[in-house]
Amino acid sequence: MPQPDGALRRLRSRAVFDLPAPPAGAVPDAPPRAVRGTIVDASPHLLVLDTAAGEPVRLPMAPTTSVWHGGRSGPQALTPGREAIVRLDADGSVAERVWVDITRVTGTILSCDRDGRQVEVDGGPHRGRTLLTIPEDALRRVLVRHPMLEPGYLMDVICVRSPDGPRAVRPGTSQPGHPADRIVPASADAPSPQTVQGSATWFDGPAAGRAAGAAYPAVDPEGDAGGCADAPQGCAPLPCLSRGSVLIVRNECSGRALKVPIVECGCVAARYCDRCVECGTSPRGRIVELTPVGFAALGGDLDAGCFNVTLDFTATAAAFHPAPEGSP
Incomplete structure (x- = not known):
């Protein structure tokens, strides 16, 4: 009799945390390389942000x-009051890239008008519903990527904020959308992974x-782990974590690596079984969604939407169960 999805993932979790510890220095520490805040002032030589x-x-x-401001832009987009991710x-001495008022809408289509210009998207229990505008030029x-703008289909678009809500700029995936309930879960006998490769997106x-x-x-x-009872099992064999x-x-x-805390259940990402093609073709599955700051700090371009990623669960286990003080 097959194990329930949660039981399978907990078995994988126990196997992960029984792994031997990685060598010293395998868990990277890095200073922040990205900043998010509201633009206070800007000139061709200096950007000032209020980060609260x-x-x-x-x-x-x-x-x-x-x-970037809905596409390639310049200093004129750095208007006080707008949000910037740098x-x-x-x-760590100079701004390399600046995204102004960028946002993303990911989830299941609830409704769409006749022209396909106004789409209501359900972002799941943590992000709620969003009314998305798709301008004619986008x-x-x-x-x-989304030929079926119909209720029940998945949606993923990179957007720019506007007074009327998010406006689509481009699709956030390289594969066509499919019904949200059409998921091919990882095999029940998939081995407990030490590392998992797939796609990283941002939310x-x-x-x-x-x-x-x-x-x-x-x-x-x-228990108090923070997961969703109705979260589907995705197409990558991931262990349960809290x-x-x-x-x-x-x-x-x-090639950049970073320690990143889990701040939310990624139940929406589990429904996507697409690939990232930013540097070669990743295995199927969105195995992590990063905050905009985390995504940018790891070298991802927010307007591209994804990068090929590896999750190192051996190092995760070491971070979860650090060695006691005084141990070699």
Whole structure:
């Protein structure tokens, strides 16, 4: 008799935490390389952000700094009052990329008007419903990946904020959408993984905040772990973890790795079985959704929507059960 989805994932979780500890230094520590805040002031040489964490942050700009505001833009988009997400260069001294008022709408279509220009999307129990506008100049690009703008189908679009709500700019996935209930779960006899490869995307919403964090598709629904009772099992064999656990996330495109705490149940991501093609083709499955700051800090381009990723559960186990003080 097959095990229930949650039981399978808990078995994998126990196997993960019985793994031997990784060598010293295998769990990376890195300073913040991305900042999110409200624009206070801007010039061609300096961007000032209010991050709601004390004094405003002053970020030097360079001629090579790239600005996005619904597409490639320039310093004119850096208007006070708008929100910006900034990735710093390798030295952490200059703004490398700036995304202005970028957001994302991911979930299941609830309704769509006759012209396909107004779409209501259910973002799941943590993110609620969103009314999305698809402008005429973006409609064709969106329809390439989402030809069925009908209730019950999955939707994923990169957007720019507007006074009337999010406006679609481009699709956030490279594969066509499919019905939300059409999921091919990981095999019941899939081995307990030490590492899992797949796609990392990013999410916006109340839990995204202004720090690095993750929504994980296999948060344990039992007890106080923080998972959703009706979360589906995705197509990647992930172990159960609790909210607050630390993931070790490696961007296979940039080579950067980061400790990222789980801040939300990623039940919406579990419904997507697409691939990322940013640097080669990833295995199927969205195995982690990152906050915008976490995604950018790992070298991901928010307007691209994804990167190929590896989750290192051996290092996660070490972070979950650190060695006692005084141990070698």
